[in-house]
Amino acid sequence: MNLKDIIHNTPLKFSETFSQMVGSSIYLKYENQQKTGSFKVRGAHNKIVTLIKKGAPPAVIASSAGNHAQGVAFAASSLGIKSTIVMPKSTPIAKVAATEEYGAEIVLHGDCYDDAYKKAMDLQAESGAVFIHPFDDEDVIAGQATIGFEILRDLPDVDIVILPAGGGGLLAGVAYYIKQLKPHVKIIGVQSTGADAIVRSFSSSEYVTTEKAATIADGIAVKIPGTMTVSLIQKYVDEMVTVTDGEIAAAILLLLERDKQVVEPAGAASLAAVLSNRLDLADKKAACVLSGGNIDVSFIHKIVEKGLVSRGRQLKLRTVMLDKPGSLEKFASIASKCGANIIMVQHDRLDADLNINEAILHVNFEVSSPKHGKELVQALEQNGYKVTIE
Incomplete structure (x- = not known):
């Protein structure tokens, strides 16, 4: 009742796109559309x-x-x-x-x-x-638990609920609420590999902190989770998993492209776990909580680039070529025949291991898929280039 007529009852919608990708029924809870941009x-x-x-x-x-x-x-x-x-x-x-x-x-x-x-x-x-x-804080945790109320109201036959975790308030609150009403619903928490204190606590059944929290997902970059939240998580959560920054970035990019949603890194962690294929979601209805959308505009292009690399849409490589007129044109013509677009080129003529007439070429390509990237590398190697993927 404390939140009645104050917060948005954010949508919980079925995603045809992500359901087809993973072969199960995926629903997205859009807390990125909440007042102030997060839960x-x-x-x-x-x-x-x-x-x-x-x-x-x-x-x-x-x-x-x-x-x-x-x-x-x-x-x-x-x-x-x-x-x-x-x-x-x-x-x-x-x-x-x-x-x-x-x-x-x-x-x-x-x-x-x-x-x-x-x-x-x-x-x-x-x-x-x-x-x-x-x-x-128990009142803060109780407030976050209202997301669990909305999920059960809008999707009564939900099988799995997937949520990001930093300090643990959101995960603890929703897990506690749902388990009181429907204990068979599976609750899965997600952390970044670079900030996994709750995952470690969960697996060891002890309270664990970490010395650092290094991740693009600043909203869940927590070294010292809550003692109250960890206790609730250990009791009511069924599974904890981690995702990489690359997987988070790829999920953000997919949400932008396919769902037209701006979601911050922490908010995309739950979907990243789904798309990583580490979860058993076969024939299940799973609700992913997109916990927030407050991403710095100046940071988006970095996320997009990282996501493109993770999805095999960008390819970064280096090779050695003769440092003479026409060398770059020859290299570019091979890329052109393969249908790859060069988006960045950098020459390095000062490396100590180079011969006097050589240069190292660092190149970023735009390709359509990982398969397309492999075809490009093969074409370059067939033309005598020794290629190293960066």
């Missing part, structure tokens, strides 16, 4: 409403470089509560501006989330504001 507003709003019911707090404070910041700022403003968000100095200007526009006071501090968190706790102690944790 985070659910937990933030539920927490602040709960606080108000217990006696209105003077203000709230949070630390975040992304979706939690915007969720808290929006929720607080809509409820007439002052909010302060501490963000790392490295936070993209667009995210700072968006959070500010939702009504928060912004404090830029430190180089990473941990620095921002420490500053937020200092400010909280000074001001008496209530700290809103991004995931390890």
